[in-house]
Amino acid sequence: MEVKSEIFREYDYSSVSITNGNVISKYRFNMPTIERDEKPLEYDNENDLVVQRKRNEIIEIEHKKSSKLSEVGLQLWRGAFLLNDFILSTQHLFNDKIVLELGSGVGITSIVASIVAKKVLCTDINIAGILDLIKRNLKLNSHYQRTKNNIEVHELDFFAEKWSDQLELAIKDVDICLAADVIYENDITNGLIKSILKLFNKSKKLKEMYMALEKRYVFTDKVLAPMYECFIRMFSQQTAGILKISECPTDFPQYFEYDRCKELVLFRITKI
Template sequence: MSSFSRSEDPVLSDVHLTEVKEQLIDVGYLDGNQIYLSEFEITCPKELLNKLMAVSEISPPKSDIHIDNDGDMVLSRKPVQPRSVDLTRGIIKLQIHHSMETQLRDVGLQIWTGSLVMVDFILDKPDYFLNKHILELGSGAGIPSIVAGMIAKRMTVTDTGESILRLCEMNYQSNRDFIQCPEESFAIQELDWSADEIATIHQPLDCIIACDVVYDNDITDAFFRTVHKIMSKSKPVPTLYMSLEKRLNFTVTELDITCKEYNHFQSCLKQLQTILGSVKVHQFDINSLSNRCDYNRTPQLELWVISEIP
């Protein structure tokens, strides 16, 4: 999730509404934001679960991660617990570091429902991602990248801001026993959407994923400029998968419920299609997906696909 500069009231993701801070593991602070460790249960397809079990030990040691007083990660090499796999229920349990209530500029430290929609999509449509090079834009805590890393050949995980990139690294380290692509093929790097020149992305690139990046028009503009630069330089054109939540607001000026940020997103989507010319845009029916994560799938959640016309 890209950073944001304005000072705003604290915000809290719906994903964290039912979490009780006292029941979470407190691991320290990143740039003034308290970081917790939560367990996310994900129902895994049987074929993938068998693959994970076949190529990895069932109970390897895990790294215990904490943040010291200087904000640096401290990894203890002692075994803390077996890898979290429930074979009977077909569930894996990801250990995810995240923040709770944050300023708007730090929302990428939280977990948002759009990322869980993307997890459902990846695990329901593994053929779209199997042995592919996948780029995540605005990764935030990086849950979709961790899940995609179970089947991808290469992952490039990007965001901007030292604290978010460090959070991604913490979550990679906590769940690396699930990730099947080689360590040297799981890259976490800075990609600033506002920069004139974007960072070099390893080619060829097959897919781009992005979750919950539509919440401010300036950031949406920067996102689509970045997508255009990447897609126009890549041959063949990578497929973009975007999950988002349509956020409704009551405005006093219009005395009505509006969704201006979503309307702006739709406008940008049409512009991208017009500029690239050779792509098609469609909304994927997320109600056809299995519920593999514990979240409230509201009618405001959507998933969009932008792909090259054959």
């Protein structure tokens, strides 16, 4: 079954086809002032403080415009944009931190995190060329990285018996975890929760995780959001006494072009 992300129906991202059958689209955003602890204040010739104004910026992303359900990471989903806005709105949380993103898809959220964070570990399952696609997208947007090569791409499969030694080593220093739109299939949700538990266990520095998702409703005789409800149920069963989850307000500024619909939810996960 072929699926298509809603975002491509709502906005024109000036997509251009390329030879491998993918498209390259332009995701416009207003860059807010970037807070850098170590950056000295700048003064002009008249000795007035130079204030950074909002700038119109573009992240260019190679992706598919539709895919099989098993390859949805080759498209972009609304949760990624909610998380992008959250990162740019709460830079103090990410400034100088080591960030790990789960199920990164095409890599847009890791690219946004790399504007602010010290280092980003961008991860996904290695199927359908996702990791190579991420690497191409990092190259297209390398000018946004806070420091040269501050993003690493790693395979992280929720179901793998063992993660690579390189990833295991890097995980030890992770401060914040991110994930967008990774709740869409019960088995994957189960694997995701087990991976979240593993990450909190392996990194002593990991204090919080932010997870965006879109509640997708099913209308029968009742109105249900089955994937969301299943996630909440499984999460409370599997992490009882270890982790807690709460919904965050989503009234922070919108920097990217997408529909900030009321079904978009942002969770904060912390240790008990």
